[in-house]
Amino acid sequence: MAFQILLNFFMAFVWMFLSVSFTSQSFIIGYLLGLLVIFAFRRFFSSRFYLMRVTAVINLFFLFLKELILANISVLKTILRPKLDFQPGIFAFPTELKSDWEITLLANLITLTPGTLVMDVSYDNKMLYVHAIDIPDADQAIKEIRNSFEKAIMEVSR
Numbered sequence: 001m002a003f004q005i006l007l008n009f010f011m012a013f014v015w016m017f018l019s020v021s022f023t024s025q026s027f028i029i030g031y032l033l034g035l036l037v038i039f040a041f042r043r044f045f046s047s048r049f050y051l052m053r054v055t056a057v058i059n060l061f062f063l064f065l066k067e068l069i070l071a072n073i074s075v076l077k078t079i080l081r082p083k084l085d086f087q088p089g090i091f092a093f094p095t096e097l098k099s100d101w102e103i104t105l106l107a108n109l110i111t112l113t114p115g116t117l118v119m120d121v122s123y124d125n126k127m128l129y130v131h132a133i134d135i136p137d138a139d140q141a142i143k144e145i146r147n148s149f150e151k152a153i154m155e156v157s158r
Contacts, residue, residue, distance in 0.1 A: 004050040008034040056155040063152050064109055071113040078115075078134050090119065091138035093128040093145060100125070102153050109149045 008031060015030025016022055035051070042049045078086050093110075097103050103125050107118040115133040122128075135141055 001047055001050045001053055004038055004045060004047070008038055008050075010034075011037060053156060056152070060152040060156055063148060064112070067109075067113050067148060071115050075114045075133065086134035087136055088131070088133050089135040089138065090129060090131050091135065091141060093130050093142055094126060095128055095150060096146075097150065097153060097157075098125075099157070102157050103128070105153055106149055109153075110145065 011034030012027050012030035015033060016026045019026055019030075038045075039049060039051075078084075095103060095106060097106060103121060107121065107128060110116050110128070110130060111118050117131045118128050119131050120129045130141075130145075132141060
């Protein structure tokens with residue numbers, strides 16, 4: 001991915017030098033032309049087209065914002081109830097992620113959403129132990145994390 005981005009910037013600068021116009025407009029035109037060239041020759045690169053990964057990162061960011069807002073509302077509803085009848089608990093989340101940075105990102109995303117906290121990661125990096133402030137069904141919580149954060153991280157990394 002980094003090679004494709006650098007190649008695209010290089011093509012944009014080459015376009016600026018060939019057109020003898022050193023403006024931002026010329027750079028943007030060169031960048032877009034370079035983007036088309038890289039897209040046309042994407043089968044010659046070992047990794048997938050880098051704009052797909054960039055859009056996956058943007059989708060992950062907006063997914064996190066959505067989950068952050070929903071978790072804040074959920075915690076606020078739990079706190080503002082006249083009778084505190086929530087069920088805190090700890091559950092084990094089996095993860096399919098392999099690399100350390102993927103697991104760290106997942107743990108941080110879970111911890112940054114209010115109401116949940118990753119307490120520990122197993123030695124083989126296959127299990128995350130998560131504390132939730134209100135968890136009536138652990139299987140449902142596992143399914144939600146797997147279908148949201150873990151799936152989005154896999155789209156970014158693979």
